[in-house]
Amino acid sequence: MTRNTSTQLCLLFAMLLSAAVGLLIPAGEAAAHASLVRVEPADGAVIGAAPPTISLTFSEPTSPLVLKLIRPDGRTTSLDRFALRDTTLEIEAPTDLGNGTHILSWRIVSEDGHPVGGSAVFSIGGPSRGSAPVASEAIDWPVRIAIWTGKVLMYASLFLGIGGIFFIRWVGDCSPVARRAALWAIAGALLATPLTVGLQGLDALGTPLTALGNPITWKTGFSTSYGTTVLLAVASGGLALVAILTRGWAGKILSLLAFLGVGMALAASGHASAAQPQWLTRPAVFLHATGIAFWAGSLIPLVAAFAARKPDAVLALRRFANAIPFAVLPLVAAGMVLALIQLGGPAALWSTAYGQVLMAKLLLLVILFCLAAYNRFWLTKPTEQGDPVATRQLVRSIRIELAIVVTIFAVAAFWRFTPPPRALAEAAAAPASIHIHTAKAMADLTVAPGRVGPSLASIVIMTGDFGPLAAKDVTLILANPSAGI
Template sequence: MIQRTRALFFLWLAMLMGAATCLLALTGDAAAHAALVRVEPADGAVVGTAPNSFSLTFSEPTSPLVLKLIKPDGTITTLDRFVLRDTTLDIAAPTGLGNGTHVLSWRIVSEDGHPVGGSAVFSIGAPSSGSPPNVSDAIDWPVRIAIWACKVVLYAGLFIGIGGIFFTQWIGGPSPAALRVAVGAAGAALLVTPLTVGLQGLDALGTPLSALGNAVAWTTGFSTSYGNTAIVAAISAAVALVALLAGGWIGKVLSLLALVGVGVALAASGHAGAAQPQWVTRPAVFLHAIGITFWAGSLIPLAAALRMQSPDAILALRRFSKVIPVAVLPLVAAGILLAIIQLGSPSALWSTAYGQVLIAKLVLLVALFGLAAFNRFWLTAPAERGERPATAQLVRSIRLELAIVLAIFAVAAFWRFTPPPRALAAAAAAPASVHIHSAKAMADLTITPGRVGPASASIVVMTGDFGPLDAKAVTLILANPSAGIEPIRRPATRLSDGTWQVDALNLPLPGRWAARIDILVSDFELAKLESPIDIRP
């Protein structure tokens, strides 16, 4: 009874410690999986003269990794002069750009640690004859497969290794077989963690697996938020191994710290940890990880003890059956909460790659919880009474639980390659905006969302020197002559805050539209402001 109470107390303590750590780690707004909102010059644009700069605007703050310009003759120029302004990256253009088709290529990393790449084709003067310069967007399957495989090994090492060591320290006595597996799993996590950093760097830079030996791959991997995850994960695995050597109360404390470290490591990066609100998502990821670690780590030691019919097996089973709800209930609650936040809408469950991975995981979870319920309500009681057939069946069932858990790890590792629907929705809802300036007047035009379909426009008008402008009327005119769309004229309505609003817009095609704002300054003066504005698909 005393041992069970201690286990319950310290499991709760681990959860509280980690949740507090995650909250203290919030040092500002973290970003989601970033998506491109606007690029200047726009993709497909033809400009009259060479631009002095390029501009990339993303849905969230990012950090540039690789920026390059591919010229019409195929030569590549690295763009190393840039300025970050919140979500916008302003890049200085090389001098002496000639006419023809160019490709602006970028690779950035979002604050959740995941790289995002893309390119935009634009022409100076006129498009080049023949095909534009080639930019390969093909998936590097060797790198991707290596990332997935190492992610699965890392999950198994952290959850089964560290969880198994925690179980042997707090719930049941160590069996040689269980200890060998726990040590092997924790050791695998310790060894594979640095490799995942190098692979992260390769993926971020878009370089092949053969470049893994280059120092830049490792420094790039550590520079992302995943570097923090790798450091904490490696330390946690090492601490868990030391806990076995130390034994006694020192071993118990160290195994507890290692358990906490798993939760902190997984909350430090990734889609779920980067979602808003941070004060909810990071502790939720932590609790989810702690629950998985305790449950998955307990399976092998428990099955080994029951199979060997050791004297402490029944006692360990009783302790586990009492403690497991403490881990599972927060695990389930946190998982449901994170799924709701990540999906954003029910339709994303089947319409996005992220949701389809979640469906596969849910199918496995239903089987896992069904099997766990069968074990608890039909097999645990007779096994505790020493009935050998029930004990043997329970061992087989626990092994099947372990197989399902490993399958869940394999499925969950695919999330590394799928942006969450919430990030896609945020990018789709991002507005298109432009500032138009003349000597008489100027205006800030914002179309929300800045993509094809129903939209609304907000217009702020000012004098040419940024003073207030009490206009009598404002009219918005949008046209896309290259697509055969004649001017769409909509009068704006003045709101109480002084802005002008246009509702019931419907933009049928993406591309570069011509925007004109007619400002009736007085009965005898009309200011016309014109500028292109890019509408996304």
């Protein structure tokens, strides 16, 4: 019986590997966090007349959420007439724009489901006298805390609930306490996961918690790729709920489908799944998520079985010990692949917020792996032989494992607010450009890449009516008086 069950689990993890490759390869191309490549009129440009349109070109297709124009007198105008042309967003400018400095404030959602915002300044006729209008966006801490809390609850309820039901159906149904805990976790998943859609909408629109009841908030949240993640997660929770109430092979199959759904849900959106190359990152996220679900989901059933002194507890422990390497090895390999892709270089570990979150997670993982190794190589065999001291130590150790796993979920939830270094590097590599327009002459200046370090400046000069200008001499003067340059 034990050998047959262990063989079934090994075959099951082989199926997971096949699913990761076969189901996720067809995913379309995408990039994490869209970055602004070009804006017209260019940021800082001085133009002679009001433009008929304002265009934003990004590094990937996007969906506009909020578009506003702040006028020289501080008034704000919403821009609701626009057209999407591949990666370019063409916005119809108001017809009554006067002279002075204007600020275009934009907020879009990128293909990885995360909102991205920014602003661009241009002047008509000349810069405004006195202080220019200001576009600023303060962090809405109540919304940010709510998003983080929702993420932690979603991770914990999905992994512990669906993973727990998978363990009960495939490894050992040893304790009514474990079944009740799994049911409570699934109930939490079915409540917390949909709520995160509304929180996603608040963040995307830049609105406060009081706007959570607005239909546009939920519509915006569902319109991002995160909406797919939530639909898959809720469907998986429903399957797991039916699986725990279903006996025999039907319950096993339903729990397996729910288990696969967790991996598919997390691979549908987010930093890692949207990174290139898609054929590698999406399967990696899938394997990472299913590995976590198996490991985390086993902890409560094991603790409950030994705490209740169930006779089948030792059998479940033996099956788990035989199967866990087939979950942990893909989990670790996938995590390393994703970290290498997202970091871009070792310096990002300590120089970026994303890397600092990763280091905190790695520290917790080292502690977790040491504890798991101690359990497997020092406590498992004596426990199987009925040693009461080893059994008490194992139960205590598994409880500590559970606490560390939940802490890892809390740390990982901070990634929601930290763009990966790779995306930051892509944005920094984008060229910086400016258009200078006067009645007699115009100049288009492009500096590539638009970041600190060696760059190439390209200047195209024209007459005021876009004709060729045979200039005898061109001088480029760069200055930043506020920085003493």
